Amino acid sequence: MKFVSRKSTNTDSIAILADLTNDLPLEEWDAGFIFISFFSRESAGQIANELQKKIRCHNFLGCSSAGVITDTTEIEHLPAVSLILMKFDHVTMQPFYLSQSEISAMTKNEEWYEFLDVYPNEKPKFFILPDPFSIDINQLLSSFNKAYNLCPVIGGLASGGAQAGDNTLILNNTLYEDGCVGLSLQGDIRVETVVSQGCRPIGESYIVTKAEGNVIHELGGRPFYKVLEEVLSIKATDRDRTLAQEAIFVGIAMDEYKHDLKTGDFLIRLVIGLDQESGAGAIADYIRVGQTIQFHVRDAISATQELTDLMHTQIKRHPTDKPQGALLFSCNGRGKNLFGVRDHDLSIVKEHVGNIPVAGFFCAGEIGPVGGQNFVHGFTSSIALFYPLTPPTKH
Numbered sequence: 001m002k003f004v005s006r007k008s009t010n011t012d013s014i015a016i017l018a019d020l021t022n023d024l025p026l027e028e029w030d031a032g033f034i035f036i037s038f039f040s041r042e043s044a045g046q047i048a049n050e051l052q053k054k055i056r057c058h059n060f061l062g063c064s065s066a067g068v069i070t071d072t073t074e075i076e077h078l079p080a081v082s083l084i085l086m087k088f089d090h091v092t093m094q095p096f097y098l099s100q101s102e103i104s105a106m107t108k109n110e111e112w113y114e115f116l117d118v119y120p121n122e123k124p125k126f127f128i129l130p131d132p133f134s135i136d137i138n139q140l141l142s143s144f145n146k147a148y149n150l151c152p153v154i155g156g157l158a159s160g161g162a163q164a165g166d167n168t169l170i171l172n173n174t175l176y177e178d179g180c181v182g183l184s185l186q187g188d189i190r191v192e193t194v195v196s197q198g199c200r201p202i203g204e205s206y207i208v209t210k211a212e213g214n215v216i217h218e219l220g221g222r223p224f225y226k227v228l229e230e231v232l233s234i235k236a237t238d239r240d241r242t243l244a245q246e247a248i249f250v251g252i253a254m255d256e257y258k259h260d261l262k263t264g265d266f267l268i269r270l271v272i273g274l275d276q277e278s279g280a281g282a283i284a285d286y287i288r289v290g291q292t293i294q295f296h297v298r299d300a301i302s303a304t305q306e307l308t309d310l311m312h313t314q315i316k317r318h319p320t321d322k323p324q325g326a327l328l329f330s331c332n333g334r335g336k337n338l339f340g341v342r343d344h345d346l347s348i349v350k351e352h353v354g355n356i357p358v359a360g361f362f363c364a365g366e367i368g369p370v371g372g373q374n375f376v377h378g379f380t381s382s383i384a385l386f387y388p389l390t391p392p393t394k395h
Contacts, residue, residue: 001086001087001088001089001189001324001325001386001388002086002087002324003084003085003086003087003324003325003356003357003386004024004025004084004085004357005070005071005082005083005084005085005325005357005358005359006019006020006021006022006024006082006083006084007019007020007068007070007071007072007073007075007080007081007082007083008020008080008081009075009078009079009080010079011079013043013046013047013050016047016081017047017050017051017054019081020051020081020083021051021054021055024055024085027056027087028056028057028058028087029055029056029057029058029085029086029087030057030058030059030086030087030088030091030093031057031058031059031060031061031085031086031088031093031183031185032055032057032059032060032061032062032083032084032085032086033060033061033062033083033084033127033327033359034047034048034051034060034061034062034081034082034083034170034359035062035063035065035068035069035081035082035083035359035360035361036048036062036063036064036065036068036080036081036160036168037064037065037066037067037068037075037077037078037079037080037081037160037361037362038066038077038078038079038080038160039064039079041064041166041167041168041175041177044064044160044168044170045168045170045175047081048060048062048168048170048175049173049175051083052172052173055085057085058093059093059095059172059183060170060171060172061095061127061129061170061171061181061182061183062129062169062170063129063131063158063160063167063168063169063170063181063361064158064159064160064161064166064167064168064169065158065159065160065361065362065363066159066160066332066361066362066364067080067159067332067335067361067362068080068081068082068359068360068361068362069082069328069330069345069346069358069359069360069361069362070082070358070359071355071356071357071358071359073342073343073346074330074335074342074343074344074345074346074362076335076336076337076342076362082359082360082361083359084325084327084357084358084359086325086386088185088187088188088189089188090187090188091185091186091187091188091189092122092185092186092187093183093184093185093186094116094117094118094124094183094184094186095171095172095181095182095183096115096116096181096182096183096184097171097174097176097179097180097181097182098135098140098179098180098182099134099178099179099180100134100135100136100178100179102115103135103136103139103140103143103180104136104139106143109146109147112143112144112147112148113147116184118148118184118186120147120148120149120151122186122187123151123186124148124151124184124185124186125151125152125154125184125185125186125189125191125384126144126148126151126152126153126154126155126182126183126184127153127154127155127182127183127184127185127327127384128140128153128154128155128180128181128182128367129155129156129157129158129169129180129181129182130155130157130158130179130180130367131157131158131161131167131169131176131177131178131179131180132157132158132159132167132364132365133161133163133164133165133166133167133178134164134178134179135178135179135180137157137365137367137376138376140180141153141367141374141375141376144374145373145374149372150372152191152193152368152369152374152384153367153368153369153374154191154193154327154329154367154368154369154382154384155182155329155366155367155382156329156330156360156361156363156364156365156366156367156382157363157364157365157366157367157376158363158364159332159361159362159363159364164178165177165178169181187389188388188389189386189387189388189389190386190387190388190389191384191385191386191387192314192318192323192384192385192387193368193369193382193383193384193385194307194310194311194314194381194382194383194385195264195310195366195368195369195370195377195380195381195382195383196303196306196307196310196345196380196381196382196383197266197267197268197306197370197377197379197380198268198298198302198303198306198307198334198338198379198380198381199249199251199266199268199296199297199298199302199303199306200263200296200297200298200302200305200306201251201261201266201294201295201296202231202232202235202236202237202240202294202295202296202297203231203235203236203294203295204235204294205253205261205292205293205294206219206220206227206292206293206294207219207220207290207291207292208287208288208289208290208291208292208293209221209289210289211287211288211289211291213286213287214282214283214284214285214286214287215280215281215282215283215287216250216280216281216282216283216287216293217278217279217280218279219293223278223279223280224274224279224280224281225274225275225276225279225280225281226279228248228271228274228281228295231295232244239299240297243297243298243299244297247270247271247297247298248270248271248295248296248297249268249269249270249271249295249296249297249298250268250269250271250283250293250294250295250296251265251266251267251268251269251293251294251295251296252266252267252268252269252285252287252291252292252293253265253266253291253292253293253294254266254267254370254371254372254373255371256290256291256292261292261294263306263309263310264310264313264370265371266294266296266370267285267370267371267375268296268298268377268380269283269284269285270283270284270378271283272284298379300338300339300340303334303338303339303379304339304344304348307345307348307349307381308348311348311349311351311352311353312352314352314385315352315353318387321387321388322353322354322356322387323353323356323385323386323387324356324357324386324387324388325356325357325358325385325386326349326353326356326357326358326360326383326384326385326386327358327359327360327383327384328345328346328349328358328359328360328381328382328383329360329361329363329366329367329368329381329382329383330345330360330361330362330363330366330380330381330382331362331363331365331366331377331378331379331380331381332362332363332364333378333379334362334379334380334381335362338379345381346358349383353385365377365378366378366380366381366382367382368380368382368383
């Protein structure tokens with residue numbers, strides 16, 4: 001297993017190619033990811049195509065973005081390119097492109113297996129880069145969750161464009177302005193995911209006792225709005241109440257039978273509407289009776305602590321292993337806009353994993369698993385850490 005990362009902040013294509021290929025080992029690469037910010041579609045395409053003429057990479061993916069993440073810094077709102085190249089032993093890969101019409105047409109699991117030529121018993125890991133204007137990301141992830149249960153899907157929505165047709169998706173020598181490009185990995189590789197949603201819980205957890213669609217009517221037999229009022233007035237701090245005025249979230253427990261709920265156990269969703277008359281609250285996802293929820297707030301301090309805790313837990317879980325490379329998909333609402341400093345997420349990741357090759361970008365939505373199921377998130381960092389497959393322990 002081998003990883004190499006490169007970056008460029010030049011705007012001239014010749015200089016960019018020199019930056020990306022300088023001292024690059026002259027060998028074949030199994031996979032590569034490139035993220036390009038603040039270049040036109042034509043320029044981004046030219047950079048990707050010219051680079052592929054200079055390197056030998058069998059599976060090459062990328063997209064336009066609102067900023068890139070390199071192995072040394074996060075670059076926001078400026079022209080930049082981030083590249084990572086990967087080499088594996090005994091790993092099979094399958095690149096793919098999906099249009100929305102193809103996603104909608106495949107209603108059976110077997111159709112997905114045939115289309116992708118990937119099967120659940122191979123325990124695939126999927127990396128996807130969808131265009132947010134042309135792909136129903138919830139439908140796509142629902143299909144992956146059904147067809148490939150418990151197989152991680154990691155990535156981010158292209159963020160460089162302001163409207164349909166502005167984004168560039170790259171798959172080998174082909175450029176797309178819509179759809180989704182992706183890559184599956186199967187074989188002797190371990191991919192660990194860290195999904196940091198940047199929130200912290202307030203109050204206690206509640207059982208949903210009446211709900212319809214994305215509307216929660218009652219929690220523990222009481223109106224949703226009344227419970228929220230009580231949490232904010234009695235159980236929240238002054239800081240919590242201030243943050244709740246900006247936005248309030250619910251965390252949906254991914255294991256409703258678990259009693260000691262903590263960071264990482266919730267899928268975070270924004271409360272998008274409140275009806276004081278009926279007492280109901282609407283959230284940005286579907287909810288069902290019997291699920292457990294807890295109110296959450298978000299700020300820079302919470303987001304910093306959560307990412308730190310999750311990375312610490314990840315490294316503690318495998319104290320003798322070290323990842324060889326990483327992909328980092330961070331929300332374009334994080335970065336300096338949220339934390340007030342540059343390189344926030346990257347610094348925390350590298351503090352825990354060391355000086356390994358990293359590439360990524362600031363996304364219009366982050367994709368990663370929570371509780372074994374794959375979701376699209378907001379204000380999140382979704383991280384893929386690549387480990388060699390650990391050999392069985394001898395007894």
